[in-house]
Amino acid sequence: MKAKTYKKLLITFIVLISSIVASSQQYPDSLLRYLEIAARNNPTILQKFSEYQAALKKIPQAGSLSDPELSIGVFLSPMELVNGNQMADIRLMQMFPWFGVLKNAKDEMSLMAKAKFELFRESKLQVFYDVQRNWYELYKIQKDISISEKNIEILKIIERLAMVKFKSAASGGSGTNSSSSVLPSGSVQSNSAGSSGMQTMGSVQGSSGSTLSNQVSTSMQTGPMGSPSGNSGLADIYRIQIETGDLENNISLLKNQRNSIMALFNTYLNRTVTTPVFIYENISVDTLNLSLSAVSDSMLINNPMLGMLDFEKQSLEARKKMVTQMGYPMVGLGLNYSLISKTQFPMGLPSMNGKDMIMPMVVVTLPIYRKKYNAMIDESELLKTATSQNYENTANSLRAEYYQAVQLFQDSKRRIKLYDNQYQLASKSFDLMLKSFSASSSELTDVLRIRQQTLDYELKQVQAAADFNTAIAWLKRLGNLEINGNK
Secondary structure, eight states, rough: EEEEEEEOOOOOOOHHHHHHHHHHHHHHEEEEEEHHHHHHHHHHHHHHHHHHHHHHHHHHHHHHHOOOEEEEEEEEEEEEEEEEEEEEEEEEEEEETTHHHHHHHHHHHHHHHHHHHHHHHHHHHHHHHHHHHHHHHHHHHHHHHHHHHHHHHHHHHHHHHHHHHHHHHHOOOOOOOHHHSSOOTTTTOGGTTTTHHHHHHHHHEEEEEEEHHHHHHHHHHHHHSHHHHHHHHHHHHHHHHHHHHHHHHHHHHHHHHHHHHHHHHHTTTSSSSOOOOOOOOOOOOOOOOOOHHHHHHHHHHHHHHHHHHHHHHHHHHHHHHHHHHHHHHOOEEEEEEEEEEEEOOOOOOTTTTTTOOOEEEEEEEOOHHHHHHHHHHHHHHHHHHHHHHHEEEEEEEHHHHHHHHHHHHEEEEEEEEHHHHHHHHHHHHHHHHHHHHTTTOOOOOHHHHHHHHHHHHHHEEEEHHHHHHHHHHHHHHHHHHOOOOOO
16 A cells, blocks of 8 residues: 555656646746756755655665574584594574564665655755746846936936926926927826837937936026026936935845846756746746645645655664564574594494585574663654654644745735725826826926835835745646646
């Protein structure tokens, strides 16, 4: 029965790897592809599998008899006997342990090998989870960089509008018409529209920092700088440039962080740390395909760490039986062969003169020193108790980890809905506020505040989706469920 269960586990692992390989071939540069590379190349997985194979080699060792003993003695001076002279003595002996010792020793090693296989499964699941978690972290950083770059483009548009207003105020003319000509109707879209909204403002985005500084300098020389509107317009431009500088610095920090996480990600795949990692522009929300209660039940039944401890407990039970039977006598069967040469007798040759002697032998050990055997039995019982306690501790840790994963799952699921709605509202507010600013009916502070809210909600959307998929991967690792991954 145990052998059938063990074969089922091995077949399940093979099927899992095969499904990952098949999916990765359909999506050659995807998260599934990275999982397949990690399954083949990760050093931790390979180490645990080698340890499992080494444990399998202990099974025939434990189930074998001890080597037979062969002793040969040669007399330098032949020993005189009644029927001849003894020249040599040859003895062959084989010891046999008590019935069941070898079987229990073999069972112990077999169960320990199964425990090693569970460790191999645990390392595989952990590496898969680490690969997915780091990949989603890279996705969040990449999207943060992309959104920040789009935000800089929007700031340049706002800076251009502020420059037009400042020049109009400095020259004493009306800046409404000029501002309206800079911002075409419907040209500013929400950040989710991407670069298509930005491309409709080509002439606006093309202005560089040095050109804007020259324009500010020219306006300061030609306009009445003592007016409050002129000072306010110049302060708006400086404020926008400060925001732009902060965003550029944040992008640099994010790129450094991306390189660090990318290096860690490549170590899981056992490849050069500078190898580029493909990240999707947008990820789809993963599905669990099971209820949370089913995941909890699967966690306590199929978790590799609990399986390993269960096999260890069974192996210690087999060891206890083995050491108990080792306290019984061992029996040795052997054969003694004496080589005898002929000798001369003055009154004729006896019938046994020069005839070799064969003597069957039986040896029995007397295990009278019981302290060591009792100590071995007690040791096995104590280790079994410790393993049971470790099992309970591991199960409690898994339950606590499960609730952490559920909390992340439910929280990120709620945030996805919330931030999607908030982002839509903030994008519409930003469009309206930007049009009002171009018409000189709203302050720059309000525009920047709404822009910052729009940026924050877009980033929170990305983080919520990545956290949700990370929670799914976490729950699947705890429940030993099939890994889908984003394609």
